[in-house]
Amino acid sequence: MSELAASRAQSFKAPTLLSAKRAALWIATAAVMAVLPLLFKQSFAISLLSQMGIQVIFALSYNMLLGQTGLLSFGHAVYYGLGAYVCAHALNAVAANTFGVPVTLLPLIGGVTGLAFGIVFGFVSTKRSGTPFAMISLGIAEMVAACALMFPGFFGGEGGIPTNRMVGEKILGVSYGPQIQVYYLIAAWCLVCMIAMFALTQTPLGRMANAVRDNPERAKFVGYNPTHVRFLMLCLASFFAGIAGGLATINYEIVTAENVGVAVSGNVLIMAFVGGIGSFYGPIIGAILISFLQSALSAYTQAWLLYFGLFFVVMILFAPGGIASLITLHGPTWKARLMGRLIPSYARAAVALVILLAGLVMLVEMVYHLKAGGGEGAGFSILGLLLEPEKSSAWLMGLGVFALGAVLTAWSTRAVRRTWQAIAAELQMREAS
């Protein structure tokens, strides 16, 4: 019985210890969010950070469905977009003095809107799971997108609903005029939502969502109705999506039909997937990275959608578990203090990948340059390198760099694999001894 006593003791010590660690982690997160705009002061950076905060909430809410409950939704933007629309109307009503709510709490209206639509649409869609659920979610998304054009009174037609966040009374001098104030509003809501969504994973419902994801049949035979679990998770996910939508209204001061569109639903799927749906923090990484790529790449190149698509395909092919899974993969090596061994082969692989990427970028940019028919005969330059797409030498150079990169990548990834095998063997030996 002493073993049982020991295992009991372990199970009751564990949660308190972990939550102290977690509290520290949340405080650190809050500190980082507070400090970031002091480090990146350009207005471009503050806007990007605001965007990231909104997308973090949105992606995490999406993962409550995909990662935690196993529900692949193609229509999560419905709750985000409708939350945003209702918030825009609420803001305009505040401006017209027909409604009173402080802007700080406006996202809550978005959340309640998301929740309400989650209850309605969820009631229909969660009766099914798997592919039928995905198809129903797509149908609902198309339906709402169609409504956006059919009811211009609410959705504002093609122009959308413009609004103004500087309404209502100032509280402690906060008018939400300057973007930095909006950033801190978003950051605060983001932190609260992250903690709430994390806490949700630690509840009976959160655990049963995992159970239903893994095996709905078995969930029934331990007393749970999988449909109810899915429905509740969808309602709660819609609530958080609505909050993200409300913040988007405040941030952009306009809501258009795009916000409820399938493109936004696809984008949140990509964010969650690239970050990694298997862990809680995966979608946070995905939302930050994808938001960054979208605004940074689109500022530099017309071909950004192509790069973006390529990046997604490569991620799905080589890291189907997302970035979070790559981090998790290194956990045992890190603990065994063997990371040092990986560095040389990783460095070589990184150089090879940069060369491969450079070749690819040269070729893609030349194609786009020719197609766009930019400056007659003149070339263009990337990082100081002049490229003249009308000369065959430029193409030969591009192809050459690309080929070199491909060969080096093939060679260096083999070295990475060998190092991994050696480490795996060593870890096994250590475990045995």
Add this chain to the structure above:
Amino acid sequence: MTSALELRAVHKSFGKTAIINGVDLSITKGERHAIIGPNGAGKSTLFNLISGRFPLTAGEIHLHGRNVTGMAPQEINRRGLGRSFQITNIFPRMTVYENLRCAVLWSLGYRYAFWKRVNALSDACEKADEMVHRLGLSKRRERLAGVLSYAEQRALEIGVTIAGGADVILLDEPTAGMSHTETEQAVQLIHSVTQGKTLIMVEHDMSVVFGLADRISVLVYGKVLACDAPTAIRANPAVQEAYLGAMEH
């Protein structure tokens, strides 16, 4: 005294094919009952009917004297019936401990709560831990269920089936595919965890059946050919002809 489980004229057809042709069965409280029969006799179908996985074509099923015919699996489970599956049916991407904790949540009344921390539910944690220990899986506590060995998964399957405190337990071929020693351990486990409960199991291994069962039902072509104590079943000429005799070949 009412029986723990009672089947009255249970029929099941898939299309025009009748699989269960009028099964009457009364299982008393605390009994260990085995259902044997050749392949295709309808043993697993019978389990699927009792546990609510399939609807009945005709007949009634009573659990603790209450009619549960037509109820959903989770409703029948909440009334005290647990079942295991022939093909392992656990939560593969959750740890052994989490599997068992999920199995006890409903019975402790936590339902769909999303305002309580599961780690703070000491009764659920304690019950799950106790079950981990009873299953002999203490060293595997934090392993994902999907990576356990086959025998360990089968043990976990039994654990998930009984952890919620069900008092009528249906086990579908609990020792199928196990080695001799694994089977012995499984029998010990089944024996210990079903103390004071009603057990009904489908099993092909005759040493397991005769070792565990108080009574045996022989199911042939969807009908109960005989239902009696093991010694009487062994001596029953009809059973010998229909089933046991055929097994000798």
